[in-house]
Amino acid sequence: MPELPEVEHLRRSLDPWLVGARLGAVEIRRRDVATRATGAARRLALALLEDAEIVATHRHGKQIAIEARDGRALVIQLGMTGSVAFERDDLPEGADARHRHVVWRIDCRRAAGRPGPAPRRMSFRDPRRFGGLTAHPSMDSVRTAWAPLGPDALSIDARTLADRLAGVRRPAKSALLDQGVLAGVGNIYADEALHAAGIHPLHPAGELDSIRIQSLARSIQRILARAVRQGGSTLRDYRDAFGQPGTAVQTHRVYGRAGEPCLGCGRVLEGLRIVGRATVCCPGCQDLSTCAHRATGDRRHR
DNA sequence: AACACCGCCTGAGCGC
DNA sequence: TGCGCTCAGGCGGTGT
Numbered sequence: 001m002p003e004l005p006e007v008e009h010l011r012r013s014l015d016p017w018l019v020g021a022r023l024g025a026v027e028i029r030r031r032d033v034a035t036r037a038t039g040a041a042r043r044l045a046l047a048l049l050e051d052a053e054i055v056a057t058h059r060h061g062k063q064i065a066i067e068a069r070d071g072r073a074l075v076i077q078l079g080m081t082g083s084v085a086f087e088r089d090d091l092p093e094g095a096d097a098r099h100r101h102v103v104w105r106i107d108c109r110r111a112a113g114r115p116g117p118a119p120r121r122m123s124f125r126d127p128r129r130f131g132g133l134t135a136h137p138s139m140d141s142v143r144t145a146w147a148p149l150g151p152d153a154l155s156i157d158a159r160t161l162a163d164r165l166a167g168v169r170r171p172a173k174s175a176l177l178d179q180g181v182l183a184g185v186g187n188i189y190a191d192e193a194l195h196a197a198g199i200h201p202l203h204p205a206g207e208l209d210s211i212r213i214q215s216l217a218r219s220i221q222r223i224l225a226r227a228v229r230q231g232g233s234t235l236r237d238y239r240d241a242f243g244q245p246g247t248a249v250q251t252h253r254v255y256g257r258a259g260e261p262c263l264g265c266g267r268v269l270e271g272l273r274i275v276g277r278a279t280v281c282c283p284g285c286q287d288l289s290t291c292a293h294r295a296t297g298d299r300r301h302r
Numbered sequence: 303a304a305c306a307c308c309g310c311c312t313g314a315g316c317g318c
Numbered sequence: 319t320g321c322g323c324t325c326a327g328g329c330g331g332t333g334t
Contacts, residue, residue, distance in 0.1 A: 002328090018311095025313045062328080079328055081312080099312090130328055170305060172322070179329080187327065235326090236314080275306070307333080317331085 002078040004153055004184030005248060006238050007062045007225030010084060012228075013240035016114045017086060017106075018054050018066065023122070024105035026050040033101040033126065034133050044135040048102060049074045058142070061149050061183025065142045072135070073142045079130025081237045086119030116242065129235070153184035154224050158210070158217040163212065165205045169194040172208065172216075173201035174275045185220065187277050188233055188255045193219040194281065195254045195264075200288035201272075201279050226251065254280040 002010070010168050016128030019263060026048045035045035050066035059065070064076040066085075070076055076084060086106070093100065102124040108114075136142045151160055162183060168175050175181050176190040185193065194201050199212055208216065231246030232238055235256075239245055253263050262282040296299035 077328080079311095080326075125312075126311095128327095130311065168304085174305080175327090276308090278325085305334085308331085311331095312326100314325090316322100318321090 001190050002062060002080075002082065002232070002238055003186035004224050005189070005230075006232035006246065007064060007184075008059055008154065008228045009076060009246060010078075010230045011059045011064050013242060013244075013299055014064075014066075014084060014086075015057050017108050017119055017241075018122070019056060020054065021106050021108045022051070022053050023049050023068075024051065024107055026105075027103045027237050028101070029103070030101040030129075033124070033129060033131075035135060037135075041135070043139060044072070044134075047072075048135055049104070049131060058139075058153055060146045061179055062186070063146065063149075065136075065139065066120050071138045071213075073137075073139050073255035075134040075136060075142055075145065076124065077131045077134075078220050079126060079128065079132070081128045082124065082131030083237065083239055084241055085125065085239065085243060086241050087121040087123060088117065096127070097124065100125045101129075102133060111281075143277060149179050150181045151183065153182050153189075153220055154228070156182060156217050157215040161217040161220075162210065162213045165208065169207040170201045170205060171274055172199055172205045173279060175205035176220075177275065177277065182220075183228060184216040184224065187279075188252065189220070189227065191255045191280050192223050192252060195286060198285055198287070200286040201274055201281050204290055207256040210249055254282065256280070284286055 028048060030063045034048060037045050049066065049068055049072060052065055052070060052072060055069050056067040057064060066074045100123045106119055106123045108118040150164055165175055172194060174191050176185045193216060197212060197215040199216060227233060227248040231240060231244065232247040233248040236247035254269055257269050258268055258280045262269050264283060265284040267282060267284040269280050271282050
């Protein structure tokens, strides 16, 4: 499940080879993965950074942008199962070839200080196709597309978080998952951050006091930064550009552990469902009773 | 305006 | 062994 740490780690694994490289011929095997645009935007999409020298990579929330010297840019959204990988072109395609929707030839610069042999291809793979690629004529266009997103979660501070959550009545977890409020947090790290901050996921977001907001902002930053260092959480699909899984799963304290004892207090972790998402929290460490009004939310047990 | 919910999509895991 | 069912969830679109 790529969230901010997985996306950022992928970006960092792409960066050393991609920046300075030239993307050659592009093979778009599934056009619906690229874009549904028409006219000029469609022609742009069908080129998808073909014959482009890459000068930078960017990330906001869970999205990556690859910037070319001629101004064009490509935004990558991984969705649930998307991945970008470098490949040597003398290796046969595996059984998952049908999920490799876009393949570029890539011509990398000299390999000084870079990991492994120079890749010859770069591919976008996405079995469930919740992800996709969007072509942009410029980084300005990318920034416009990213404008509705909230601030990036990796550098969120308490003051900004308080502003974003002010007046929000829905459950804290629901607000954290909203990319327009805060960009980058998904289901895994929302549960982890709320548990670390001692905030019940159903606690109304706008009624958190400043102490809790501070704790939440710190938890989000700390947990995301650590997960980036660990190469992200690999539950099943996630891999970086070199096919390496991440190890952040080992440090999860609540996600996927409903029914098991809390590592903090030993009470049995609760499984519930909030805005349609499986949610795990500790009835001891994450107290809901301290807030006057409970948020509305679907509390069916799993 | 704010928020909930649906549907997209495939593969894993389960019961039978 | 294999079938059908459920679940996983990011995100855009739509409904309340």
